[in-house]
Amino acid sequence: KMNTNLGQHILKNPGVANAIVEKANLKQSDHVLEVGPGTGNLTVLILRKAKNVTAVEMDPRMAAEVTKRVQGSPEGKRLKVLLGDVMKTELPYFDVCISNTPYQISSPLVFKLLSLPVPPRTAVLMFQREFAMRLFAKPGEKLYSRLSVNVQMWSRVSHVLKVGRANFNPPPQVDSNVVRIEPKNPRPQISYEEWDGLLRIAFVRKNKTLRAGFLGTSAVVELLESNYRLWCAQNDVPIDDGPLDGQSHEPEGMEVDMDKEEEEFKGFSDPDLDEDEMPDFFKQVAKKPRGKGKRRGKVTELVKEKIRKVLEDDTELAEKRTRMCDEGDFLKLLYAFNSEGIHFA
Numbered sequence: 001k002m003n004t005n006l007g008q009h010i011l012k013n014p015g016v017a018n019a020i021v022e023k024a025n026l027k028q029s030d031h032v033l034e035v036g037p038g039t040g041n042l043t044v045l046i047l048r049k050a051k052n053v054t055a056v057e058m059d060p061r062m063a064a065e066v067t068k069r070v071q072g073s074p075e076g077k078r079l080k081v082l083l084g085d086v087m088k089t090e091l092p093y094f095d096v097c098i099s100n101t102p103y104q105i106s107s108p109l110v111f112k113l114l115s116l117p118v119p120p121r122t123a124v125l126m127f128q129r130e131f132a133m134r135l136f137a138k139p140g141e142k143l144y145s146r147l148s149v150n151v152q153m154w155s156r157v158s159h160v161l162k163v164g165r166a167n168f169n170p171p172p173q174v175d176s177n178v179v180r181i182e183p184k185n186p187r188p189q190i191s192y193e194e195w196d197g198l199l200r201i202a203f204v205r206k207n208k209t210l211r212a213g214f215l216g217t218s219a220v221v222e223l224l225e226s227n228y229r230l231w232c233a234q235n236d237v238p239i240d241d242g243p244l245d246g247q248s249h250e251p252e253g254m255e256v257d258m259d260k261e262e263e264e265f266k267g268f269s270d271p272d273l274d275e276d277e278m279p280d281f282f283k284q285v286a287k288k289p290r291g292k293g294k295r296r297g298k299v300t301e302l303v304k305e306k307i308r309k310v311l312e313d314d315t316e317l318a319e320k321r322t323r324m325c326d327e328g329d330f331l332k333l334l335y336a337f338n339s340e341g342i343h344f345a
């Protein structure tokens with residue numbers, strides 16, 4: 001009576017469970033976070049090696065089962081079960097994260113771990129194979145995504161173990177891999193929100209050029225304009241908010257393309273568009289009625305010119321496609337945009 005909607009596939013091979021815990025290199029002083037303990041097969045092994053465990057479990061039956069399993073034993077006192085969705089739970093400090101991860105939360109969980117103010121020393125996580133491959137993907141490869149760039153930017157990621165589907169009850173549709181994610185220490189000295197904000201725009205459609213990604217849709221220009229206005233206000237930079245000089249009609253050329261691009265966004269019709277790369281602001285902006293009567297002033301033109309300068313002059317990356325860009329390219333872009341007062345968070 002497993003709930004596969006919650007990704008409940010219990011690990012039934014004790015050899016694999018042992019290997020996962022072994023690969024976490026636990027110390028007796030460690031506080032471990034376990035995501036989705038289920039019936040507790042990993043939990044009891046972790047409790048033998050670590051100081052204490054916080055286990056976050058969404059299914060009350062499972063939470064009760066893992067609690068019962070260690071009740072009355074000395075280990076029971078070192079286990080704290082939090083009932084709830086790990087994505088909505090405020091996490092305590094922990095040294096190591098171990099999880100046979102419910103596949104629905106693979107991506108958000110990794111992003112959550114990477115953005116923690118004090119990241120753990122190590123995370124040993126089991127994922128579906130294709131998801132695991134995305135963590136390792138390099139520029140130009142099919143699975144290269146915002147997730148790949150982020151994981152590789154903030155951590156060292158290594159492969160630990162292949163686990164066939166027959167090791168689970170019930171067996172899932174696909175095989176799994178265990179990976180180790182070790183957040184870089186010290187952390188790279190850039191803002192996670194700025195960095196990820198830039199990647200969100202670039203990866204909306206990774207097969208497009210950066211020029212198309214940053215200048216080809218008015219949704220992006222609008223977002224960057226409003227961030228720019230905020231930055232000006234915070235830094236006492238005066239802005240000239242007048243209408244465009246001597247212009248009574250919309251500027252020509254680009255508008256046509258922009259509207260076409262937005263149509264595509266509305267239908268999410270692009271096969272290259274990864275659903276989980278879809279930034280929320282696009283969902284919002286796409287719904288907004290637009291076009292007619294919209295004010296296009298000097299600030300919009302100024303912001304477009306800044307974006308053009310960053311892409312063409314400062315970084316010379318305008319014609320490069322997102323899927324070909326590496327960490328260094330994105331860093332260059334971020335520094336150049338920020339120097340122009342353009343921010344992503």
Ligand code: SAM
Nearest residue numbers: 009010011036037038057058059085086100102
């Ligand atoms: N750790 C156990 C094992 O290895 O045998 C069970 C792993 S099972 C793949 C995933 C577990 O995560 C299930 O017990 C499920 O109820 C729980 N779960 C699913 N979504 C969750 C969420 N958002 N937050 C916390 N737990 C969740």
